[in-house]
């Protein structure tokens with residue numbers, strides 16, 4: 210299939226691009242490189258442009274005879290969204306609607322969208338099934354929920370075929386070590402802990418150990434980035450006009466912050482000093498996917514079932530690219 214991957218130079222998008230190429234799809238990356246990396250895109254496959262630049266998008270969709278779009282070009286930091294909601298509503302909603310309208314203009318109506326567990330807010334029931342009411346608690350979560358709703362409405366009115374894949378915590382890197390996770394500034398737990406092992410930070414600060422969880426630290430469902438990519442490829446094959454496929458992507462297993470730090474010690478052989486800090490505002494104690502629907506509807510099973518394996522792939526990237534893409 211001819212696929213345009215919008216935001217395909219970013220962390221998760223770039224991994225999906227490689228899997229699409231591996232599977233024989235004809236793949237083009239559309240990205241403004243504001244947070245993505247040119248080096249993460251296969252040679253000759255980058256179309257530079259803004260999400261809101263409808264003319265460039267329509268031209269790309271037509272020239273490359275695109276049949277489906279994967280949309281990864283959203284901002285995804287909770288704190289940033291609280292401090293600058295305008296940035297989030299502009300990019301994740303307004304510009305993303307421009308993308309949908311460019312698709313209408315070019316008569317491309319298949320889209321796979323990166324949604325998030327943040328649309329559920331702080332759910333009462335864990336593991337979290339898709340039937341959980343979506344009640345976000347920050348602007349980031351709201352922007353993703355608004356776009357899910359836009360997709361449902363575009364499906365009903367214009368015959369769009371869509372998938373909204375609600376990610377839990379994306380982690381790890383392509384096992385061949387060629388691409389990985391490089392955010393600036395970094396805020397995600399695994400890269401930060403690995404930066405301690407690389408000598409770039411003195412210690413890891415654990416944000417609270419007084420939660421009502423088995424070891425007192427927050428529990429998350431870490432899902433390997435290639436397992437996420439695999440689910441995108443499967444969703445692409447199952448899109449139906451006028452319908453939405455809304456599923457959680459997680460392993461169904463929880464891992465605490467302490468367990469992440471332990472896994473990083475085991476994988477790197479570094480003692481990784483830790484210190485106990487305050488709770489971080491807005492962190493729910495426990496987010497674990499009920500991942501049965503994705504298995505049922507997509508025939509998808511995550512290959513990485515042990516968080517240590519996920520950390521191994523991340524470490525493989527970080528130790529060979531200690532400065533990320535910039536100076537590796």
Ligand SMILES: O=c1ccn([C@@H]2O[C@H](COP(=O)(O)OP(=O)(O)O[C@H]3O[C@H](CO)[C@@H](O)[C@H](O)[C@H]3O)[C@@H](O)[C@H]2O)c(=O)[nH]1
Pocket residue numbers: 285286287325326327349377378379396397398399401413414415416417427428429466489492
């Ligand atoms: O220096 C650190 C960094 C993180 N944590 C903890 O580690 C866990 C995971 O944190 P992080 O890696 O930042 O992920 P989440 O906050 O769970 O965020 C995930 O989920 C969010 C929406 O739910 C998305 O916005 C993010 O991109 C995605 O990584 C949380 O309990 C944090 O409090 C620490 O203890 N110390």
